[in-house]
Amino acid sequence: MSQKNPPISFVDNLTPLQLVSLDACTRCMECLQWCPVLDVTGDESLTTPEKIRIYSDLVRSQHGLRAQLFGRPEVPREVLEKLTQALYTCTTCGRCGEVCPVGINTQRLWPALRAKMVELGLGPIGGQREMPGIVAEKHNPYGRPHSERFAWIPPEVHVAEQAEIGYYCGCSGAYTAQPMVAGALRILQALGIEFTLFDDEWCCGFPLFITGELGLMEEVVRHNVAGLAARGVKHLAVSCPCCMFMLQNHWEYFNGSPLPFDIVHITQIVQPYIEAGKFPLAKELDATITFHDACYLSRGVRITEEPRAVLRQFRGARVVEMEHSQSLSRCCGAGGGIRRAYPELSIEMARNLMREAEAAGADILVIDCPACYERLHLAQQGWESRLEILDLMQIAAGLL
Numbered sequence: 001m002s003q004k005n006p007p008i009s010f011v012d013n014l015t016p017l018q019l020v021s022l023d024a025c026t027r028c029m030e031c032l033q034w035c036p037v038l039d040v041t042g043d044e045s046l047t048t049p050e051k052i053r054i055y056s057d058l059v060r061s062q063h064g065l066r067a068q069l070f071g072r073p074e075v076p077r078e079v080l081e082k083l084t085q086a087l088y089t090c091t092t093c094g095r096c097g098e099v100c101p102v103g104i105n106t107q108r109l110w111p112a113l114r115a116k117m118v119e120l121g122l123g124p125i126g127g128q129r130e131m132p133g134i135v136a137e138k139h140n141p142y143g144r145p146h147s148e149r150f151a152w153i154p155p156e157v158h159v160a161e162q163a164e165i166g167y168y169c170g171c172s173g174a175y176t177a178q179p180m181v182a183g184a185l186r187i188l189q190a191l192g193i194e195f196t197l198f199d200d201e202w203c204c205g206f207p208l209f210i211t212g213e214l215g216l217m218e219e220v221v222r223h224n225v226a227g228l229a230a231r232g233v234k235h236l237a238v239s240c241p242c243c244m245f246m247l248q249n250h251w252e253y254f255n256g257s258p259l260p261f262d263i264v265h266i267t268q269i270v271q272p273y274i275e276a277g278k279f280p281l282a283k284e285l286d287a288t289i290t291f292h293d294a295c296y297l298s299r300g301v302r303i304t305e306e307p308r309a310v311l312r313q314f315r316g317a318r319v320v321e322m323e324h325s326q327s328l329s330r331c332c333g334a335g336g337g338i339r340r341a342y343p344e345l346s347i348e349m350a351r352n353l354m355r356e357a358e359a360a361g362a363d364i365l366v367i368d369c370p371a372c373y374e375r376l377h378l379a380q381q382g383w384e385s386r387l388e389i390l391d392l393m394q395i396a397a398g399l400l
């Protein structure tokens, strides 16, 4: 089956730099050494240079000189289907782009190519297809009741009606990593920081954006921005790296105007208190700990030092680094919608990360991302591991 002269552009979704980057791949294959998916599947037909080759061939055949002179050739359906499979068998971890000698920013490229697959009716895949309907109805991608979004807030934590500091919780924090977000609020309160929440907070849009589904984006972003602005927020604190990436890089575009607040990570909020010697941890932690740099924290928003500054406040703890850390950290297997499309593959990736933490001699794998938190806990079930998986602010709050 083939698609006859598709009335569709293969270039309107790409920036000029992304278009150039399609031609820049030298097929050096360095990125293959770093792909967490390839580590598990061993399938080299789904890798970064293959995705780039197929898409750039499409651009050339549909928009090149020959196409302009003689018309567009038909695009074989099987080529588009192969490309779709390759684009969605990926966590969008960005590790391939990090090591790419010609600097192809894959973490930014993949969502743009996926959006094109959605436009063609080929993406997203598997359980990802249900997400827009679930988000539209429940305002979170997990299908959980909206009324329970903030049910986890510790009773002793005071949330102001209005404040300059806002906290954006995010769906993964609210529904799958509650000790993480509860820890963050306890720490804000312990530091004497007055903060507010938007009690009708919706999904930030990241799971839709990353799977190429852009239809609801304006609605969810504008709803959140208006609600936070109405509470007087000038600085919005975020724990989830994927939310942070989304808010920082894409909310302004979908909002249609500049945001009335800036975006800060929770570890950046506490940084001045640490520097001033006012981070009030009373207890000690007798354990060997290692920190996992989440893909969208280290490679997405380039935060690696601030979480380690918090780690250094854990008196008594022995901090070790894994073989791969900071901008080259291993992916936990949760990202890019792969949990819904290929759950077993994502679990294997999570176990590879845990193996690396164990090899470093850690008792506790400290994470700072709710998607990692959910995936690593799930991957532990039915698997022999002595590791404890704990969130950074969960530990800090437990040491108050």
Ligand code: SF4
Pocket (backbone or CB within 6 Å): 034, 035, 036, 037, 038, 047, 048, 089, 090, 091, 092, 093, 094, 095, 096, 097, 106, 107, 331
């Ligand atoms: S983004 Fe990550 S999972 Fe996707 S191809 Fe690159 S290294 Fe592999």
Ligand code: SF4
Pocket (backbone or CB within 6 Å): 024, 025, 026, 027, 028, 029, 030, 031, 032, 048, 049, 052, 096, 099, 100, 101, 102, 103, 104
């Ligand atoms: S590392 Fe970069 S240039 Fe080399 S094959 Fe991968 S994408 Fe292409």
